[in-house]
Amino acid sequence: MKEISTATITEEVARLCIEAACDLPVDVEKLIQEATDKEESEFGKYAMEKVCKNVKIARETNVPMCQDTGMVIVFAEIGQEVHITGGSFEDAVNAGVAKGYIDGYLRKSTVIDPVLNRKNAGDNTPAIIYARLVPGDELSITIMPKGAGSENMSQLKMLKPAQGLEGIKQFVIDSVVNAGGNPCPPTIVGVGIGGNADKAMQLSKEALRREAGAPNPNPEYAKLEQELLEAINKSGVGPQGFGGRTTALAVHIETYPTHIATMPVGVTLNCHAARHKHVVL
Template sequence: MREFDVRQLTEAVSTMVQDVNYRYPADVKHCLDSACEKETSRIGKATLEYLKLNAAIADEKHIPICQDTGMVAVYLYVGQDVHFTHGSVNEAIQEGVRQGYDKGYLRKSMVSEPLFERVNTKDNTPCMIYTSIIDGEQVILEITCKGAGSENMSVIEMLKPAQGIEGVKQTVLNAVKKAGPNACPPMVIGVGLGGSFDYAAYLAKKATVRSCDSAHPDPRYAALEDQLLSEINQLNIGPQGLKGDTTALKVNIETHATHIACLPCAVNISCHITRHARREF
C-alpha cells in the first residue's frame, strides 16, 4: 500500500493551471507550427503567425495567452493500492485551483450557481473532478482549462444506429459550421461516441485532453479522425474565422460500448490553445 500526501496534488494543480495558461502545450504548438507552414491563404497564414507571436509574448512576459483563462476540469486516476493522507483529495485539488489562479493572476470566471444569482466565486472554484480507479500504486493527474467561447459551441446528438458513420460525420461538421469564428479556430475537436447521453459528453471532453500528436488505437477510428479533419479544413472557416485551410488542428475520438439501440455522439470543441497538462506520480 502506497501512502500519498494530498498536498502534492495541491502543488501540482497550482503549477499546471498557470503553465497551461501561459504557453501552448507542446503537442498543440507542434500542430500550430505545422499548420502555419502548410497554410496557403495569405490572411490565414498571417493570422496563424499572429497567434504564434501572441503566444511568444505571453510566455516571455508570463501572462495569459487569452484573457479567458477557463474553467478547470481535473481527471484523477488513482491506483487501487494508494492510500491518501493529510486531508481530502477533493479539497486538495480545489485548493490547487485557488492558489494557481491567485498566484498566476488568472481571471476568475466561475459563478456559484448557473441560473439565478450567478455570483462570482472569486477564486475560479469549484472545478470539476472526474476520478477513475486504476491498477497498482500510480496516481495520474490530467487537467484542462476550458474557455467559454469554445465550450458554448459543443453539442450532443442521440443518433440512431442506422445513421452510422455518415450521421457521426454530419453531426461533427454541423457543430463546426455552427461554431464558426466563435470557438477561436483553429480548433481541437473532441468526439465522444457510445456509452450513454452523459458518458458521451464526458468522452468528448476527455478527447480534447488527448495529445494532438496521437491517433486512436483502432485504425478504423484513426482513419475517421483523419477524414473528419480533412473535411473540416475544407470548410474554409480558417484561423479566427478569417478563411483559410486551417479550421481545425486535430480531431480526437474516444469511444465506449453502448446499447444496441443507441449511438450517442458528442462534440466538444476547443480553441486554438486547448490548454491541457498531465502529470504522473
C-alpha cells in the same frame, strides 16, 4: 501502499494551473506552426502568425496566452495502492485551483450558481473532476482549463443506429462548421461516440487529452479522424473564422459500448489554445 498528502496535491494542482495558462504544450504548438506554414489565405496566415507570436510571448513572459483562463477540468487516475492523507482529495484539488488562480493572477471565471446567483466565486472553484480508480501506486492528474468560447460550441446528438457512419460524419462536420469563428479556430475536435448522453460528452472531453494529432489506436477510427479533418478543413472557415485551409488542427475520437437502440455522439471543441498539463505522483 504509497501515501500522498493533500498538501502535495494542492501544490501540484496550483503549479499546473499556472503553467497550463502560460505554456502551450509543444505538441499543440507544433501543429499550429505546421498549419501556419501551409496556410494560403492572406487573412488566415495573418491570424496564424499572430497566434504563434502570442504563444511565444506567453511562454517567455509567463503570462496567460488568453484572457479567458477557463473553468478547470481535472482528470485523475488514482492507483488502488495510493493512500491520500490529510483530508479530502476533492478539497485538495479545489484548494490547488484556488491557489493557482490567485497566486498566478489568472482570471477567475466561475460563478457560485448557474441561474439564481451568478456572483463570481472569486477563486475559480470548484473544478470539474473526473476521477477513477486504476491499478498501481501512482496518482496521475491532468489539468485542462477550458474557456467558454469553445465550450459554448459543444454539441450532443442522440443518433439512431440506422444513421450509421454517415450520420456521425455529418453531425461532427456540421458542429464545427456552424460554430464558425466562435471557438477561436483552428480547433482540436473531440468526438465521443457511445455510452449514454453524459458518457458521450465525457468521452469528447477525454479525447482532448490525447497528444495533439496522435491517431486513434483502432485503424478504422484513425481513418475516420482523418476523413473528418479533411472535410472540416475544406469548409473554408479558417483560422479565427477569417477563411483559409485550417479550421481544425486535429480530430480525436473516443468510443464506448452502447445500447442496441441508440448511438450518442458528443462533440467538444478546444480552441487553438488547447491548454493542458500533467503530473504523476
